[in-house]
Amino acid sequence: MTRSVTELAVSRDDYRISRLAAAAIALTVAEAAIPMPLPGVKPGLANIVTLVVLWRFGWRDAAWVSLLRVLAGSLLLGQFLAPGFFLSAAGSVASLLALGLGQRLPRRWFGPVSHSLLAAFAHISGQLTVARLWLVPHDGVFYLAPVFFTAALVFGLSNGLIAARLLASGADAGAD
Amino acid sequence: MARPALKPWLRYLRAGDLLTLALAAAGCAASFALLWRGEIPDRAIVRAGGRIVAELPLDRRAELTVDGPLGHTRIEVEPGRARVAEDPGPRQYCVRQGWISRGGAVAICAPNQVSLSLNGGGDSHDSLSY
Structure with missing residues (x-):
């Protein structure tokens, strides 16, 4: 057998990140099957994985998992380079930035729920910004913003609670 | 039917989380108040x-x-509020619309080429297509 010309050294980090990203991608795909009353409103279950990763392994890993999830999730759902892909990417980048800041909050007082809410609101704000600047260059985009913010509140809270529970139960320990 | 048990979830909330949650809820409420405020016509x-x-x-x-x-x-x-009380049009759509009171609302009596509209409501659209 011919040996591969390029030898990529695969580190423990790579295995861990790909395993976590796979979990996030599975959630993205599963979630796409859930019918939602309004396009754009989604629970964002994959963000539970991002939160757990952030909490246990830090921001760098969370960013990898989140961005790999957006990329691979869009490929699987046939959304790659479609408008929805750019919206997801914008949302993910915005929430990663928010998480980068949120991480500095004292953990004694601010748990995963705070991070989750920050990320959820940053996510929808990033998406609305891209939608306004590029997809629908009209202020009418903001008409539905209150609905999206309410969804961010509800799903931010529930995802944060689920992430907090996973972290507390140690059910995520297998991710190591 | 068993009530969903919400109480066990409360222990995952830390003090600061309640603050974040309150701020987020306030932001939501403010966005409704700001963005869904219909202009009052005069x-x-x-x-x-x-x-x-x-x-x-x-x-x-x-x-x-x-x-x-x-x-x-x-x-x-x-x-x-305002309304079209009588119109000679055959289908009476504008009359049956009754009183209009929202900013930007319109009653159109097309056959007789008369319309009644209220100001306000900005440059809102009555249809959007993609």
């Missing part, structure tokens, strides 16, 4: 044949009869 604008024939203030009663190709259309204004 004038009723009556058009005939596309030209404005009258602008009636919405703070007092008024009545106006406008002539169109089919006959007379009678407009009634009351504090805060």
Whole structure:
């Protein structure tokens, strides 16, 4: 057998990140099957994985998992380079930035729920910004913003609670 | 039916989380108040044949009869609302619309070329297509 010309050294980090990203991608795909009353409103279950990763392994890993999830999730759902892909990417980048800041909050007082809410609101704000600047260059985009913010509140809270529970139960320990 | 147990979830909330949650909820409420505030109209604008024939203030009663190709259309204004009271059009859509009171609302009597609209509501669209 011919040996591969390029030898990529695969580190423990790579295995861990790909395993976590796979979990996030599975959630993205599963979630796409859930019918939602309004396009754009989604629970964002994959963000539970991002939160757990952030909490246990830090921001760098969370960013990898989140961005790999957006990329691979869009490929699987046939959304790659479609408008929805750019919206997801914008949302993910915005929430990663928010998480980068949120991480500095004292953990004694601010748990995963705070991070989750920050990320959820940053996510929808990033998406609305891209939608306004590029997809629908009209202020009418903001008409539905209150609905999206309410969804961010509800799903931010529930995802944060689920992430907090996973972290507390140690059910995520297998991710190591 | 078993009630969903919410209480066990409470222990995952830390003190600061409650603060974040309160801020987020306040932000939501503010966004509703800011973005869904319909403008309150203060004038009723009556058009005939596309030209404005009258602008009636919405703070007092008024009545106006406008002539169109089919006959007379009678407009009634009351504090805060207005309607087309009578119209010679065959289908009476504008009359059956009743009182209009939201900013930007319109009642159109197309056959007689008369319309009644309220100001406010900005440059809102009545349809969008993608």
